[in-house]
Amino acid sequence: MASPNKGGLRTGEVAEQAGVNVQTLRYYERRGLLAEPSRSLGGHRLYPPDTVALLTVIKAAQRLGFTLDEVAELLDTGRRRHPAPDLRQRAVTKIAEIDQRIADLTAIRGALTEVVDARCDSLTDCTCTDCPIPFLTIGHPDGEPT
Amino acid sequence: MASPNKGGLRTGEVAEQAGVNVQTLRYYERRGLLAEPSRSLGGHRLYPPDTVALLTVIKAAQRLGFTLDEVAELLDTGRRRHPAPDLRQRAVTKIAEIDQRIADLTAIRGALTEVVDARCDSLTDCTCTDCPIPFLTIGHPDGEPT
DNA sequence: TTGCATTCGGTACCTAGGTACAGGCTTACC
């Protein structure tokens, strides 16, 4: 047999196949995303082969905008075999969060466009007529500009 | 008058009027956004009165999506009285960055919608037909939200 | 002059998601 594979994959093998850093595996273990794997007699980690697939899932969830804490929770409720319309519900919530972020970015984009259109030439001493910079109150801060 | 105001504003006064933390003033000084102010005989900072306006400008630029490093540069080139169509150019560049982020978020949103529409019920063992989760390859290493 | 509020400098800590050592042990191959 070319691959010994007795008892599981070593950290380097998992890391390479999943396309992540070796350190990341231990980090995920600390964060509770990966269960503690079994060990060789000398203490080296031996991962079950489906760990690579699990890492792929984790990366996919991250790309969907879930934080590692959220991914850990999703994996956990999945493992517990809850009735769990959980993933769907969380996806819906996440979509709302993304919509909000897009709205924020769109507002910022609008303000930047004003700056460009007005031909602003300085943050502090802009000479353009009707300079929009003093009226930038996009986000939370209190309402009225001076 | 209640405020002596001889020589400038104290850190607490500037912080309160600008709506920022006192520590933030020292942080901005370290970062080069605020010039080192003069000092009292005992070493307390005494800011020129326009510091409050400058902080307002900094906060506005941040709301436009500029990092503190970028704001520092913009202020610096402004101070040097360069010909500087600089602000406009940077605003145009920033708009392109924002458009890219919106595009990323839109792609993520689409993928999440697929997950919802397919009625996925688990990250690892989804039972829905034609589950989209295994095909999530939105953006390889990039595509960060937040 | 007393007494309290404020500020000083320096340092450590926070979130999020990792990455990079250092020094020592284990495993694999020949």
Place this chain on the structure above:
DNA sequence: GGTAAGCCTGTACCTAGGTACCGAATGCAA
């Protein structure tokens, strides 16, 4: 059995934009 590669734990560091805490010194009004 020798040797090189890989792995172990623990700790520190990275980005960005701040915030918090400390003991000591200063500012200001009564």
